[in-house]
Amino acid sequence: MTKKILALMLALCMLLAVSAAMAEKLTVTAWDANFNGNALQAAADDYKANVDPEFELEINIVSGSSDVENDITNAGSSGDYSLLSDIVLFQDRYIKNFVENYPDAWVDLEDAGINWDDITAVKQSYSTINGKHYGAPVDNGTCIMAYRVDLLEQAGYKIEDMKGITWEKFLEIGKEVYAKTGKALLSMDGSGNDLPYIMLQGEGVSLWKEGKPFIVGNEKLKRVVELLIEMEKEHVLILSNDWTGYTNETIMQDQVAGVLNGNWIIPTMTQVEANSGKWQITSMPTLDGGEGFATNGGSSLYVTGNCKNPELAKKFLAYTFGGSKQTYDEALRKGGVVTCCISAGQSEVYGEGVPFFNNQPVYKDITEMGSKIIPIEESPFHYVLRGYLGTAMQQIKDGADIDAALQEAQDATTFYMEGMGY
Amino acid sequence: MTNTAIRRKPAVSHIQRKLIPAYIFLTIMSFLSVFPLYWMFTAATNTSLEVAQGKIWFGSYLSENYKNLIDQQNLWQAMGNSFFYAAVQTLATLLICSLAGYGFELYHDKGKDRLFAILLLAMMVPQVATLIPLFTMISQMKMLNTVWAFIIPGLATPFMIMMFRQNSRNFPIDTMEAARIDGLSEIGIFFRMYFPMMKSTYAASAVIVFMNAWNAYMWPRTVMKGNAVQTMPMLIANMSNGYAVDYGMLMLGVLFCSLPTIIVFFVLQKQFAEGITGSVK
């Protein structure tokens, strides 16, 4: 037995040695094989076919952005970066904090030769630290407001009627839709609280002000929260318990006539083939009328300090996600990944009508909407705050006083930040 | 355990009648225990949408789910990895903990008893607290991404030592003396006499260690990176957190992940029961 173990270990060591010796190879860690995995594969194929036939990309799939973030925290706090891949993918908001805490864990992309003017402003705003670019964009988190056209019609509305309206009007229409069809016009993961953040962004308002949480005294936030609670009462909004409830029940079990989230929600919607052709997308309403644009989620690729061949990594990223039409077209076709590279969004593939969305060229529309998003103040404590805001939402829903609950969320976030010396 | 023959008394049917409530209760409990597992089996044969909608009958999508699983995931590599790590962990842990249990019980004195009481405290050390210091330690030992990183924290656990210690009470001390007079060394007694006599204890412990190692997630996830070392629980976690999850395929993966531990238990269940019996004497 010991011999076998030894032999196996030896084989393992050799494997590791061989992989280290190959210079044209890069490793990357990402999550979601179908979405990010396909996008990365598309980029690898593109680079291999058009630049370097020897090139190889090993894609390691993990269970979520949090896995990558934990790896970085582990590596940073122990000073051992050896488990980090050459390139890692994680949610856009953390890089500032990571660069600040572990500066030598990253390689910036300043001399990679990416045309930054071609990348949407909001995407760049996340990963530019002290004037240096660190992140190569992958997907674009631009929000879509999708409606079931057939159900709207039953209530006497068209998709055009939904463009540029106020949220109050949305609520009115929602009531009619519910009365006629029994379906809600919106749903949300009650613990993830995407909607307040998205809706507020449409107003150009942040949950942060000069580095401090901006919950108490944020009038627009209060209006948004009140609206959402009202919508929930009127059956216009379904608040699910968690993410699975949001995707599996409200979307896949056909309980809603509308979906508002980052466009990466599309692969979930298209799983219900029976609804093909019945959906269309547009921009979201705003508090005082006019079109609202926002982004939610979305992530970027970062070159780590553990990368053996940073020049190759930069070259690869610049060629592919820096703006290659082939990469982005394939990423879209195979994974539904939408670019935030402006020129790539003008390709033929993006202009094609999508049957599921009644032949609307949704991807072109999404990239256009993406270019209209106004960057707002962000913070590394973004998700901490959103967690507490979600708690407040649930409390208000169960009858708690809105001001008290929001105050509690503000206090809890401040408490967390104080504990870290902020 | 000793008398399993049905007792041929005239009152058998009367006894059985009295047991009817017991049968009903046990049947309900068994049903409740097995139903979620049954559902796991059926879900593996259905489409994603059907699973999400809570269908409870078998479907016809099994081969499709399998094809997708094989195409999209390194299923057999993860199975192989999990099996390798769990097997190494089981062998090594059994050796180290049985040696310790044997030492604590058969050579016991005040000092050793005290040490044992201190070691029991380790059972209460929260895993979250030691995660980062342990990671740093393993990284300094240059063991990250090796089988060692996987097994080292679980090599010696107070629970396993206790298991062997309790069971060692059944080991006859006289035989030890006799063996010593025959000139057998101390370590010789362990391997030649103790080891063969304690088979059921080893079996019971093997079931528990294997199960824990197979299902381990948080620690392996921290020290093992990359497709080459991926284990089954990691594979499942990776599949279950995408933007759009294929639940049929996922449940098939879950089934693959659950089968080995269930099989190990079935194969060793008789020895398992005996080994546990020895541990609570």
Added chain:
Amino acid sequence: MKKKHGFGLLARQKAAGWGFLAPASLLIFVMSFYPMVKAFITSLQTGPAAKLAWADPIFKNYTRMFNDKVFLTAMGNTFLYLLIQVPVMLILAILLAQLLNNKDLKLRGLFRTLIFLPCATALVSYSLIFKTLFANEGLINSFLKGIGIIQENVNWLGQSDTAKAVIIIALLWRWTGYNMVFFLAGLQNIEYSVYEAANIDGASGWKTFWHITVPLLRPVIVMTGIMSINGTLQLFDESVNLTNGGPANATITMSHYIYNNALGQGVANFGYASALSFIVFIMVAILAFINLKVGDTRD
């Protein structure tokens, strides 16, 4: 060591004894106690992971937790689980073991296997299964509606009381069979004649159970009690996977909250997380100690 001259036979045996337990003991010291010491040092520090500095005042992380509403909630939740789940589970497990120990019962092996099976299921699978079963449109709701107990779907995981109940049910499901096996083993060590004597005396089933079975099983109860208390106070996976602590932190456990502080959300507060886990460690140790003492004095 053995090669040394002048070692008596007894001394050599003694050395051998220490030799046998040395590897395991050393491993436990290095892998559990040493990291715990390091965690204690960290618990006196504050700031982001790479720039930890001594806290000022030095016990800041410890005094801080008394003002931490979420931690206090988590502590309340955890103790609620402990107070309900552990006794129910142990009683149920003893009861099942008692039934299965009856030699007249047929299909004993099958029942035992089926009831044990849940704990062989991988954690990821089990939480997934429970989430789906207790979903709004899930099987539990359709079943309860079918037999007329409820009229409308119950949002099990969305209300604080029912969400707590689901966590307790899930724990019961997974661990009752496991504990049952230990009790069954304990019962098999009790002479069958004790029961026959009780039967002749005309003691009822319940009486036999409370006055004979439970006292004789005390050592096993103490052992399973310590294991369960430990497991519940360190409860993590169910809170993370089933409810993610929600709704509104109604089900979050102490370990889950520690994890959120240590690794969750990308902005780690190791100092505070370490202080919290130290407190959990002390709580477990105290409860285990009480459990042992109570088990002892009745002997």
